[in-house]
Amino acid sequence: MLAAVFQVRAVGSPKPALHVLLWQRALKPEAGKWALPGGSLRHDEDLTSSVRRQLAEKVDLREVAHLEQLAVFSDPSRVPGTRTIASTFLGLVPSPATPELPPDTRWHPVDNLPPMAFDHGPMVEHAVARLVAKLSYTNIGFALAPTEFAVSTLRDIYSAALGHPVDATNLQRVLERRNVITRTGTTARSGRSGGRPAALYRFTDSRYRVTDEFAALRPPG
Amino acid sequence: MLAAVFQVRAVGSPKPALHVLLWQRALKPEAGKWALPGGSLRHDEDLTSSVRRQLAEKVDLREVAHLEQLAVFSDPSRVPGTRTIASTFLGLVPSPATPELPPDTRWHPVDNLPPMAFDHGPMVEHAVARLVAKLSYTNIGFALAPTEFAVSTLRDIYSAALGHPVDATNLQRVLERRNVITRTGTTARSGRSGGRPAALYRFTDSRYRVTDEFAALRPPG
Numbered sequence: 001m002l003a004a005v006f007q008v009r010a011v012g013s014p015k016p017a018l019h020v021l022l023w024q025r026a027l028k029p030e031a032g033k034w035a036l037p038g039g040s041l042r043h044d045e046d047l048t049s050s051v052r053r054q055l056a057e058k059v060d061l062r063e064v065a066h067l068e069q070l071a072v073f074s075d076p077s078r079v080p081g082t083r084t085i086a087s088t089f090l091g092l093v094p095s096p097a098t099p100e101l102p103p104d105t106r107w108h109p110v111d112n113l114p115p116m117a118f119d120h121g122p123m124v125e126h127a128v129a130r131l132v133a134k135l136s137y138t139n140i141g142f143a144l145a146p147t148e149f150a151v152s153t154l155r156d157i158y159s160a161a162l163g164h165p166v167d168a169t170n171l172q173r174v175l176e177r178r179n180v181i182t183r184t185g186t187t188a189r190s191g192r193s194g195g196r197p198a199a200l201y202r203f204t205d206s207r208y209r210v211t212d213e214f215a216a217l218r219p220p221g
Numbered sequence: 222m223l224a225a226v227f228q229v230r231a232v233g234s235p236k237p238a239l240h241v242l243l244w245q246r247a248l249k250p251e252a253g254k255w256a257l258p259g260g261s262l263r264h265d266e267d268l269t270s271s272v273r274r275q276l277a278e279k280v281d282l283r284e285v286a287h288l289e290q291l292a293v294f295s296d297p298s299r300v301p302g303t304r305t306i307a308s309t310f311l312g313l314v315p316s317p318a319t320p321e322l323p324p325d326t327r328w329h330p331v332d333n334l335p336p337m338a339f340d341h342g343p344m345v346e347h348a349v350a351r352l353v354a355k356l357s358y359t360n361i362g363f364a365l366a367p368t369e370f371a372v373s374t375l376r377d378i379y380s381a382a383l384g385h386p387v388d389a390t391n392l393q394r395v396l397e398r399r400n401v402i403t404r405t406g407t408t409a410r411s412g413r414s415g416g417r418p419a420a421l422y423r424f425t426d427s428r429y430r431v432t433d434e435f436a437a438l439r440p441p442g
Contacts, residue, residue, distance in 0.1 A: 043297060043304060044297055045297065046295040071290050072268055072290060072308050074262065074269075075267050076264060076265055076266065076267065083264060087293050087295075210354055210357065210358060
């Protein structure tokens with residue numbers, strides 16, 4: 001099992017960016033290169049228990065708001081030595097949590113990855129592609145966002161995760177219409193530029209769901 | 222690897238239904254129960270090659286129009302004996318193909334499964350849930366439908382796959398608006414009830430894609 005855990009970091013700074021959690025290999029093979037956290041399945045655990053156990057060594061698990069199976073990487077020559085099949089997971093940590101990390105572990109921006117071990121580079125790409133796709137038809141953004149947020153903050157998070165600019169007004173309109181986000185009724189204490197205080201929102205559900213089904217396909221009643 | 226391969230069968234009959242391809246175990250354990258096709262990974266193949274090789278023993282592969290990885294089932298006690306982890310796949314066969322099947326293999330309606338071996342019942346449920354979800358935000362229906370079809374045929378296929386009635390007019394409107402289906406410009410040779418000949422459609426793409434992204438999240442340009 002290997003987990004690609006993402007967080008949008010430096011929200012509020014000029015350029016918040018999507019980061020992935022990596023650790024630097026100390027030993028051969030591929031010493032010095034960066035790898036996804038993970039390890040081997042024990043005989044008495046299933047994949048999800050295993051990835052949770054192994055992630056717990058890197059990051060406080062209470063901060064992982066979403067965890068799902070991704071693809072299995074099974075190329076016979078993906079790692080040297082004994083054949084190893086890797087089942088990958090996608091994990092998401094909300095902003096602005098700042099979990100403590102062990103010394104070998106660091107957040108790296110996905111658009112500027114360090115030299116990656118084995119096939120972990122393509123694994124990160126695959127996980128980003130899944131995240132981008134799911135942002136467009138599910139409420140998965142809840143797992144990257146703070147509990148309450150101004151639309152401008154959410155815009156920063158979506159822009160960083162998608163890798164391109166998003167218009168705050170459009171984002172708000174679409175997510176409200178689909179009942180993905182809800183107004184809390186309160187406002188942020190003060191606007192950065194001293195303007196009108198921004199309305200605060202929260203995700204309507206903090207459990208993953210598809211939000212964008214074809215209306216024509218919904219069950220009757 | 223195990224594959225849940227689906228087809229909507231008896232399209233045009235009063236009640237077309239979603240079916241899954243199962244084979245009956247001849248040997249212990251679980252002799253007589255029904256199982257998903259599959260088998261073990263060889264040392265020189267990856268998962269997708271393996272599942273294709275194993276499916277080829279059951280059904281002509283040219284008829285599998287879509288194949289994707291589903292979940293990994295890894296409960297330590299999921300099968301007796303040596304620990305075995307199962308990586309499952311979703312496969313789709315268009316109507317009205319009638320692949321030849323080996324004698325131990327049969328299509329079963331998913332709403333009336335026979336006694337299932339091991340955890341293969343939950344695997345079928347998982348695969349159906351994935352298919353239903355994807356029908357609602359992707360063009361995956363192409364892999365269940367004939368190359369050209371009247372809207373009433375497509376309605377039968379969607380209704381069977383979703384497990385509930387779908388309105389043909391709504392379905393046509395939504396799928397046309399999202400450019401999932403396109404009019405061919407021709408008509409069916411004759412309506413069943415002798416009425417006006419039905420316009421024929423095809424899927425705009427016969428490659429899987431998400432069709433229903435939030436417009437606000439699309440890349441600029």
